[in-house]
Amino acid sequence: MKRNQLLPFLVFLTALFCLPDVASCKPGKDVPDYSIIQTLFFPGNRISKDPVQNVPFVVSIPLKRVGQLFMIEASIDGESGNFMFDTGSQELVLNSIYFRKYIAKDEQQSGGITGMTDKVTRTVVRRLDISGIVKYNISADVMDLGHLENRRGVKIFGLFGFSVFRDMEVIIDVNRNQLMLYRLDKKGKRFSLKDAEFRCDITQRCDLYKNIVFLKSSIGGKILTFCLDTGAESNVLSSWLPRKIMDHVIITRRSNLTGMGKARADVFYGLLNDFRIEGKIFSNMPVIITSLENMSASFDHPLDGMLGYDFLEKGVLSINLVTRDVKIAFEKGGRP
């Protein structure tokens, strides 16, 4: 190889090695820039596609906001409708009002914050299509979600969380009502190197258990475990936390909330101070205080609280469900 032929080759190699590491995090940067996308068309979304496997590399999904909850349009065995994006949900849940005809595998009781006792039927869905991400033969719980529909006036086919995005990086941007999904390789790297890396302010390796993301954070210096829950219209704190932690909560009123059951439980509404995650401090963050014993039991995991909408709106979150890295880029000046 002649010298003038070698030079472009060396430049190419240098450029290749200088490509940003998709998993890296550069603290202190602004909102993530994920606008560079390979652009093969897929219905409903901006998508790049794996030309070999014919599976999308990147999917952009518009979130429909209902109150402080988020809906995604998806189809189950050909029937399309709204599904609540609920990262506090371990599995796919179907609303029995519309999916009663599905064949039951078994039945069990279910409960929640509000102590519901509805029967839950397990079934199998042949095909779930979320904007081109297609899952086959996945198990689902079938339960009555009528009370959720009634509270927010929207037809809800079901709900799902991270269980349907297991091999992906999920970017949640609630301020722009936007969900981005990146397919990952076995090492947790985005398939497409053309996609810009997620630039964040903080990062934490989470505990991913039964499809729930658990994060460590602290209140008043005490380390606590929170689950990340897009199905929570507010942050939630366990009523069993000791005085030292509760000293940082100002309770302003009693409130009502609805769990997955129809019963409503008395809870308290307040403002949380000195909440820290990876050194980032938050004050006056809205929070609900209630008993989380049952949730903790159902998750089979210690749980001190839930990070819901009031936390999610602080910025953009990237959750790599392979490496378990959770990165957060905080919005300057709050909401855009």
Place this chain on the structure above:
Amino acid sequence: MKRFKWIFILMFLVAYYHAGAQFDPSKICRVEDGNMSFTLQKSWTHSQKLEVAHLFDLDTTLVLNIYNGKDEITAGGSTWKIIKVNSDVYKIIKPLVASSSPTNTGNVIILDDRWMNAYGVNKRESETFGVNRFTLFNVFSYRNGKATFYIPKRQEAKQIFLAGTFNNWSTRQTPMTKTDSGWIVTVKLSPGKYTYKFIVDGKWMEDPYNKLHENDHSSWKNSVVFCYNYRFFLKGFQNSKNVRVAGSFNGWNTKQLPMVRTSGGWVLYMFLREGTHSYKFIVDGEWIPDPVNKANRQDGRGNVNSYVAIGDTFYFRLKGHLETNRVIVAGNFNEWNDGEMLMRRTKTGWEMPYVLAPGNYEYKFILDGTWITDPDNPYTVISGGVTNSYLTIKPNHTFILDGYTFAKKVVVTGNFSGWSPENYQMIIRDNHWVLPIHLSPGKYTYKFIVDNKWIEDPDNNQWESNEYNTKNSVLWIEP
């Protein structure tokens, strides 16, 4: 002794002031280690105590009656432990009740509606009129019940969808078509107000060429469009500088609705909600009624206004009763006014044309002061124990119960009627019970009451369980 008296009064005043200053709701309630506690003060005023009871959903007897030395008190079905901190400050404590059974799925946390109302959830609006404000003339058009939305350029986009109130904000139902100059889609819409957004390659986008928008949430705006159903036209007046229209629909605002000069006169297209509206033109500051509209009426203050009726005309008719001197129709559409709608005598009876918007109405005829239901209308409703005739304009659903032909009385009830057990009575037609109804888009739960027995709709497999562990049938009315 006199000096002591003054010192005593001074101490009392300081104590009173101090007590008032300590009323800080943020320091009253604590939750820790599974218990909730409230620190209450005897010296608070009565209204302060009631405010605390309201804020923290406490029984008022609890807040008012804990200062009598008892160790515990039962109120609102709960027993509270009372701790006297000092002569003024009392603490009440109760363990929080944990829920009973574990969950195997996620939990959705929904805030109470009082809190959510601040964000505009469940907000319903019904504008009486509307005029579009597009910055490009060709980005929206509405003809023959078809609305065309157009976005110029955006050639780099791979896919654009239109989502709005007309398609339940579906993100996938209404794709736009790419053309050489932009993106276009036509949808069938009735006249009215709609909010919408575009979804460009999976990302929400307001219409950049539409100046009309409204807040959905604190930081979220939707574009607003009106599909027109009326044209105001004033012939001539070519030398006038400006012409506006004002009417009951816009509160007679004189500056809001300027008309556009055309070769034949002045014109303004707009959306007007169904019903009867009065209006006038303002030509260079001078008010004039519509010269070509014969529907003019005195407004009672010496002014003559023009009238326009939008919607279908319904004829109230009563056969016979020709011996009666005066027949009036009154209903909930005119707040049961017993002197307004005088019916016209015909050869066979009485009639009264009236424009009504789609909906459900109750009415009665008044024959020389005697109220009667419409003898030719089999549909009746019972409101507050009184039976009225029932009329539905443009029904969009019919409740049907097959069989039960032996039943004497069948009522349909649901959240649309406040679960009234007698309000909407069905009638029997061809071996099934029916009731046509007009319902706004949304979810409805309902049941039939067959001779006082409550049953779900046997032909509807969509149902949800209710607090009585029975089933409510579910019905969705799409936009």
